[in-house]
Amino acid sequence: MDQPLVSNHILANVNSVVGASFLLSAVVLMTQRQAQAVLQWFIRQSILLSVSAFILGWLHHSAELMIVGLITVVAKAILIPQLLVRTLGPEIRSRRELDFIVNTPVSLLIAIALTVLSYFWVAPLLNGAKETILVNLPVGLDVLFIGVYTLTVRREAVPQMLALMSIDNGAFYAGIAISASSAIVELAAGLEGVMVVLVVAILARTLARHVGSTEVSELTHLKEGLREGESS
Amino acid sequence: MIIIAVPLIPILAALVALLNPRLDITRMMTVLGGIATLVLTLILADQVSQHLRITVLPHWIGVDGLSALILVLQGFVVLTATVYSWGYMKRVTALHPRRQQQFYVNFNLFLASLFMVPIFLQPALTWVAVELTTVLSVFLVGFDNTPQALEAAWKYAVITIMGATVAVLGIFLLLWGLLALHVSIQTWSALTTAASEMPVDQLKIAFVLIFIGFGTKVGIVPMHTWLPDAHSQAPTPVCALLSGIEVGTILYVIMRLWPVFEQIPGGFAQDWALIFGLISVGTAAFLMIQVRDFKRLFAFSTVEQMGIILVGLGLGPAGHYAMLYQFLTHAVTKSLVFYSAGAVFLATSTLDIASVKGLIRISPVAAGSLLLSGLAIAGAPPFAVFLSELAVFRASLLSGHIIVLVLLLVFLALAFFGILRHLNQMIFGQPSHPRITLPRSVTLTLVIGWIPVLVLGLYLPASVHHLLTLTTLTLRR
Numbered sequence: 193m194d195q196p197l198v199s200n201h202i203l204a205n206v207n208s209v210v211g212a213s214f215l216l217s218a219v220v221l222m223t224q225r226q227a228q229a230v231l232q233w234f235i236r237q238s239i240l241l242s243v244s245a246f247i248l249g250w251l252h253h254s255a256e257l258m259i260v261g262l263i264t265v266v267a268k269a270i271l272i273p274q275l276l277v278r279t280l281g282p283e284i285r286s287r288r289e290l291d292f293i294v295n296t297p298v299s300l301l302i303a304i305a306l307t308v309l310s311y312f313w314v315a316p317l318l319n320g321a322k323e324t325i326l327v328n329l330p331v332g333l334d335v336l337f338i339g340v341y342t343l344t345v346r347r348e349a350v351p352q353m354l355a356l357m358s359i360d361n362g363a364f365y366a367g368i369a370i371s372a373s374s375a376i377v378e379l380a381a382g383l384e385g386v387m388v389v390l391v392v393a394i395l396a397r398t399l400a401r402h403v404g405s406t407e408v409s410e411l412t413h414l415k416e417g418l419r420e421g422e423s424s
Numbered sequence: 425m426i427i428i429a430v431p432l433i434p435i436l437a438a439l440v441a442l443l444n445p446r447l448d449i450t451r452m453m454t455v456l457g458g459i460a461t462l463v464l465t466l467i468l469a470d471q472v473s474q475h476l477r478i479t480v481l482p483h484w485i486g487v488d489g490l491s492a493l494i495l496v497l498q499g500f501v502v503l504t505a506t507v508y509s510w511g512y513m514k515r516v517t518a519l520h521p522r523r524q525q526q527f528y529v530n531f532n533l534f535l536a537s538l539f540m541v542p543i544f545l546q547p548a549l550t551w552v553a554v555e556l557t558t559v560l561s562v563f564l565v566g567f568d569n570t571p572q573a574l575e576a577a578w579k580y581a582v583i584t585i586m587g588a589t590v591a592v593l594g595i596f597l598l599l600w601g602l603l604a605l606h607v608s609i610q611t612w613s614a615l616t617t618a619a620s621e622m623p624v625d626q627l628k629i630a631f632v633l634i635f636i637g638f639g640t641k642v643g644i645v646p647m648h649t650w651l652p653d654a655h656s657q658a659p660t661p662v663c664a665l666l667s668g669i670e671v672g673t674i675l676y677v678i679m680r681l682w683p684v685f686e687q688i689p690g691g692f693a694q695d696w697a698l699i700f701g702l703i704s705v706g707t708a709a710f711l712m713i714q715v716r717d718f719k720r721l722f723a724f725s726t727v728e729q730m731g732i733i734l735v736g737l738g739l740g741p742a743g744h745y746a747m748l749y750q751f752l753t754h755a756v757t758k759s760l761v762f763y764s765a766g767a768v769f770l771a772t773s774t775l776d777i778a779s780v781k782g783l784i785r786i787s788p789v790a791a792g793s794l795l796l797s798g799l800a801i802a803g804a805p806p807f808a809v810f811l812s813e814l815a816v817f818r819a820s821l822l823s824g825h826i827i828v829l830v831l832l833l834v835f836l837a838l839a840f841f842g843i844l845r846h847l848n849q850m851i852f853g854q855p856s857h858p859r860i861t862l863p864r865s866v867t868l869t870l871v872i873g874w875i876p877v878l879v880l881g882l883y884l885p886a887s888v889h890h891l892l893t894l895t896t897l898t899l900r901r
Contacts, residue, residue, distance in 0.1 A: 317623065317625055317626050332593070336589070336593060340586060340590070343582070343586060349578070352582060353582075356585060356586055356589075359586055359589045359590070360589045362593075363589050363590070363592050363593040363596070364592075366593055366596060367592070367593065367596040370596055370597065370600035370603075371596045371599035371600050371603060
C-alpha cells in the first residue's frame with residue numbers, strides 16, 4: 193500500500209472518531225442545564241463539523257468543502273457565539289437552571305431511539321457507500337433529529353436558538369459527505385449562519401426587552417378558546 | 425431581462441425608502457413598484473404562453489408555466505398590498521409616523537425575496553430565496569412590538585427555519601443522486617430526468633424531508649402551529665401577502681419537485697399529499713369554529729385551503745388542473761379577505777369577534793366586503809373559489825377517490841358554517857363602535873381586489889385557462 197492511501201485511511205478513521213464526538217456533542221447539548229454550557233457545547237459541535245468538512249475536503253480534493261469548514265468555524269464557532277454573548281450576555285452567563293419539559297433520563301432514552309431510527313432509516317442508502325458517507329449520513333440525520341427534539345423540549349429562547357443551529361449542523365454534517373462537489377454547500381452554510389444571527393439574536397433581544405425574559409414557555413397569549421387575561 | 429427586473433424593482437423601492445426621508449415619495453415609489461412588477465409579470469406570462477419557457481442565465485435563472493403563474497399572482501397581490509399599505513399604515517402608525525419608513529424598507533425587501541423564489545432554476549438557490557422570505561418577513565410579523573406580535577414572530581422564525589433546515593437535507597440527498605449519476609447540472613429539470621435512475625429509498629427519504637420541511641412553512645397540519653399566530657399578528661397588508669401568496673410560493677417548491685417524486689413507485693408521494701391535505705382541511709375546519717379572533721379565523725382558512733391544494737396534488741394528473749385553479753382563486757380571494765378584515769380592524773381597533781357588533785352600521789363598506797369575501801373564501805357561489813372547489817370535487821370523482829370527496833365535502837361544509845357563524849355575529853346587531861370612514865386607498869384596494877374574485881366566479885378567461893393548462897405540463901415528467 194502506498195503512502196497517500198495509508199494517510200487517507202487514517203483520515204477516514206479520524207473522521208469516524210469526529211463523527212462519534214459530533215453525535216455525543218448533540219446528546220450533551222441536549223442535556224445541559226446552563227445556558228453557557230449549551231453555548232460551549234454548540235461551539236464544540238460546530239468545530240467538529242468544520243473538522244469533518246476539512247477532512248472530507250482533503251480526501252475528495254474539494255476546495256468547496258474546505259470553504260464550508262472555514263465558514264462554519266468563523267460563523268458558528270466565533271461570530272455567532274460572540275454576538276450572542278454581546279446581545280444576551282447576562283442571560284447566558286446567569287447560573288440559574290434552565291427549564292426542561294422532559295427530564296434527562298427520558299431524553300437520553302429518546303436520543304437512543306432517534307439514533308437507532310435514523311440509522312435504520314438511511315440504512316438502504318448505505319449499501320456500498322464510501323466510508324465517510326457511512327459515518328456522516330446517519331450521524332448527520334441523527335443530530336438533526338436530536339436537535340429537533342431538543343428544540344421542542346427547551347423552554348427558553350437562547351437554548352432553543354442553539355438547538356436550531358444544532359439542527360443546521362446536523363443537516364450540513366450529512367450534506368458535506370453526500371453533495372461535496374457543488375458550490376451550493378457553502379452558499380447555504382454561509383447564508384444560514386448570517387440568517388440565524390440576524391433573525392434570532394435580534395429577535396431574542398427584542399423579546400427580552402418587551403416581555404421581560406426570554407422564557408418562551410410564558411408566551412401563551414395566542415391560543416384558541418382563550419380570551420386575553422384568561423389563563424390556561 | 426424582465427425576469428431579473430422583477431425582484432430588482434422592490435429592492436430599488438427599499439433603497440428609496442431607506443435613503444429618502446419623505447414618506448409620500450416612499451409610498452409612491454412602493455405603489456409604482458407594485459404596478460411595474462405586475463405589468464412585467466403579465467408580460468412574462470404572455471411570453472411564456474408563446475414560447476413555453478424563457479431563460480436568462482441557462483441553469484440559473486428562467487421562467488416556465490408554473491413560475492409564470494406564481495409570478496403573476498405575486499404581482500397582483502403585491503400591487504394590492506402596496507396600495508392598501510398607503511392608507512392603512514398611515515392610520516395604524518399615526519402616533520409614530522416615522523416607523524413607516526422601517527416598514528417600507530422591510531416590506532419591499534420581503535417582496536423582492538418573494539419574487540426570487542420562482543425564478544431560480546436550481547433547488548439550492550430556491551431554498552436560499554425561501555430562507556430570505558423568512559428572514560425578511562419575520563420583522564414585519566413582529567412589527568407591532570406587542571407581546572403577542574413578538575410571540576408570533578418568534579414562533580414563526582424558529583419553526584419555519586427548523587423546517588427549512590430539515591428540507592435542506594432532503595435537497596442534499598437529491599443532489600447526491602445527481603452526483604452519483606455523474607450529472608453536474610443541478611437544476612429542477614436535471615432532477616426530473618435523473619429521478620428514474622435514482623434509488624427509490626433515496627427518493628423516498630428526500631421526499632419525506634422536503635415535504636415535512638417546506639410543508640412546515642406551508643402550514644400543513646401538524647406543523648401549522650405558527651401560521652395562525654404569524655398570519656394574524658402582522659400588519660394587514662403583510663397578512664394578505666403571507667396568507668394570499670407567500671405560503672403558496674413555498675408550496676410551489678414542493679410542486680416543482682412533484683415530477684421527481686411522482687416517480688416513486690406505488691403512489692407514495694400522492695398518498696402523503698392526500699393524507700396530509702385531508703388532515704389539514706379537517707383540523708382547520710374544526711378550529712375555525714372555535715376561534716375568537718377574526719384574523720385568526722382567516723389564517724386557519726389558509727391552512728384549510730393549502731390542504732385542498734395538497735389534495736388536488738395528491739389526486740394525480742387528474743387533479744393538477746383543479747389544484748392550480750384552486751391555487752389561483754385562493755391567492756386572489758384570501759388577500760381580499762384580509763384586506764376586508766383589516767378594514768374592520770381600522771373601524772373597530774379590535775380583532776376580537778365578540779367585541780364587534782353591528783359592523784354594517786359602523787362601516788358599510790368594510791362590513792359588505794367582509795361578509796361577501798368571507799362567503800367567497802368559504803366557497804359560496806358566484807365567487808371564484810366556488811368554481812375551483814367544484815373542479816377539485818370533479819377531479820376526485822373522476823379519479824375514483826370517493827372517500828376523499830366525501831371527507832372534503834364534510835370538512836368544507838363545517839368550515840363554511842364556522843366562517844358564516846362568526847361573520848353573522850359581527851355584521852348584524854347594535855353597533856359596538858361609532859361610524860367611521862375608511863382611508864381611500866383601503867377602499868380602492870377592496871375595489872381592485874374584488875375584480876378577479878367576481879370575474880373568475882363567472883367564467884375562466886381563455887388566457888388564464890391557457891396558462892393553467894401550460895402549468896399542468898410543468899407538473900408532468
